[in-house]
Amino acid sequence: DGGITQSPKYLFRKEGQNVTLSCEQNLNHDAMYWYRQDPGQGLRLIYYSQIVNDFQKGDIAEGYSVSREKKESFPLTVTSAQKNPTAFYLCASDRGWLEGSHGYTFGSGTRLTVV
Amino acid sequence: AQSVSQHNHHVILSEAASLELGCNYSYGGTVNLFWYVQYPGQHLQLLLKYFSGDPLVKGIKGFEAEFIKSKFSFNLRKPSVQWSDTAEYFCAVGRAAAGNKLTFGGGTRVLVKP
Numbered sequence: 067d068g069g070i071t072q073s074p075k076y077l078f079r080k081e082g083q084n085v086t087l088s089c090e091q092n093l094n095h096d097a098m099y100w101y102r103q104d105p106g107q108g109l110r111l112i113y114y115s116q117i118v119n120d121f122q123k124g125d126i127a128e129g130y131s132v133s134r135e136k137k138e139s140f141p142l143t144v145t146s147a148q149k150n151p152t153a154f155y156l157c158a159s160d161r162g163w164l165e166g167s168h169g170y171t172f173g174s175g176t177r178l179t180v181v
Numbered sequence: 182a183q184s185v186s187q188h189n190h191h192v193i194l195s196e197a198a199s200l201e202l203g204c205n206y207s208y209g210g211t212v213n214l215f216w217y218v219q220y221p222g223q224h225l226q227l228l229l230k231y232f233s234g235d236p237l238v239k240g241i242k243g244f245e246a247e248f249i250k251s252k253f254s255f256n257l258r259k260p261s262v263q264w265s266d267t268a269e270y271f272c273a274v275g276r277a278a279a280g281n282k283l284t285f286g287g288g289t290r291v292l293v294k295p
Contacts, residue, residue: 097281099282099283101285106190106287106288107287108185108187108271108285108286108287108288109271109273109283109285110285111282111283111284114282124282156224156225158225160281168230169215169227169230170217170225170227170283172217172224172225172226173224174223174224175224
């Protein structure tokens with residue numbers, strides 16, 4: 067079955083440590099996105115990538131970094147510079163602007179807790 | 182700032198009641214509109230979408246939404262809810278000119294009492 071796999075489901079880290087969240091898709095989608103979900107704030111866009119080897123900052127990119135070396139993979143690193151990293155992180159993909167979007171497919175998310 | 186607003190943060194209703202969730206956006210120009218649902222413990226799923234054409238859109242599980250361009254609104258409705266509709270609902274707006282990035286509303290938690 068095609069879909070998006072996020073791992074791990076739960077992640078605990080000490081303050082000051084960088085941590086990388088994995089996102090893999092086998093949908094052959096060009097575009098991939100990272101959102102952060104906080105209660106009452108909906109989903110806020112961190113980074114997105116429309117094509118391999120290219121990515122753009124979203125609305126709340128500070129303290130985060132990404133890479134897009136392969137079409138299938140879009141890992142997100144939460145750095146120690148992120149002031150409030152504890153959150154639920156969602157990865158999504160779609161066909162991209164060239165083909166036209168039919169709506170995102172979401173992964174099941176990673177809940178990051180920084181202690 | 183461009184934004185997407187969902188008017189109600191929490192809605193509680195009984196089974197068989199009608200549901201309407203409001204969504205307004207502040208973008209000008211052509212937009213694509215979506216409603217997503219997140220059932221407890223599950224990932225976000227697409228309920229319905231509007232790109233063009235008939236402004237009344239039907240989605241899965243008996244949901245529908247109406248695009249009113251003059252009001253910048255895309256309200257979600259269901260005539261008769263079930264306990265299984267308990268979930269969080271998110272409105273999202275995308276613009277092709279912005280590379281299909283979606284901006285989400287804050288979400289509405291719906292609790293349907295059996």
